[in-house]
Amino acid sequence: MAHAHPQRPLRILLVENHEDTRKYMAMFLEGIGHRVSTAATMREALRAAPESDCDVLLSDIGLPDGDGWELLKKARFSHPVYAIAMSGFGTIRDEEKSREAGFRRHLLKPIPIEKLEEALEEAARTLDLTQGTKGR
Numbered sequence: 021m022a023h024a025h026p027q028r029p030l031r032i033l034l035v036e037n038h039e040d041t042r043k044y045m046a047m048f049l050e051g052i053g054h055r056v057s058t059a060a061t062m063r064e065a066l067r068a069a070p071e072s073d074c075d076v077l078l079s080d081i082g083l084p085d086g087d088g089w090e091l092l093k094k095a096r097f098s099h100p101v102y103a104i105a106m107s108g109f110g111t112i113r114d115e116e117k118s119r120e121a122g123f124r125r126h127l128l129k130p131i132p133i134e135k136l137e138e139a140l141e142e143a144a145r146t147l148d149l150t151q152g153t154k155g156r
Contacts, residue, residue, distance in 0.1 A: 027144070030140060031073055031075045031076070032055065033058075033077050033078070033101075034046055035065045035091065036106070037060050038080075061083055062085045062087070062088075065079070065095065070097070080106050088105055092121045104124065106129055106131060107129060108128070
């Protein structure tokens with residue numbers, strides 16, 4: 021199945037501890053036109069965040085040295101970032117915890133490609149409205 025390139029390529033910080041999943045997702049996202057940097061742990065992501073020029077934080081919730089909720093609360097970005105949680109946990113409480121931490125979306129693993137693309141399109145629209153950066 022061919023996937024359309026996004027109208028607005030995003031800069032994504034992908035945080036995923038499972039190496040194969042991280043590599044596949046990064047290749048897929050880059051293949052449809054996004055720019056991706058990756059981290060395998062909360063520590064790596066916290067180091068990368070201040071220097072990151074990402075538009076989107078796409079983070080697994082279950083990390084070996086913490087969780088995505090804690091990561092989002094501690095991360096320092098130089099500008100607004102649209103945060104999307106990825107998790108194998110999909111109870112209503114899990115989704116509430118993601119919202120409370122500041123995630124805009126909570127995607128349940130395994131994530132259907134269409135749901136991921138939909139979330140990224142929503143991120144681009146939201147960032148364009150809040151930052152006034154259409155066509156950036």
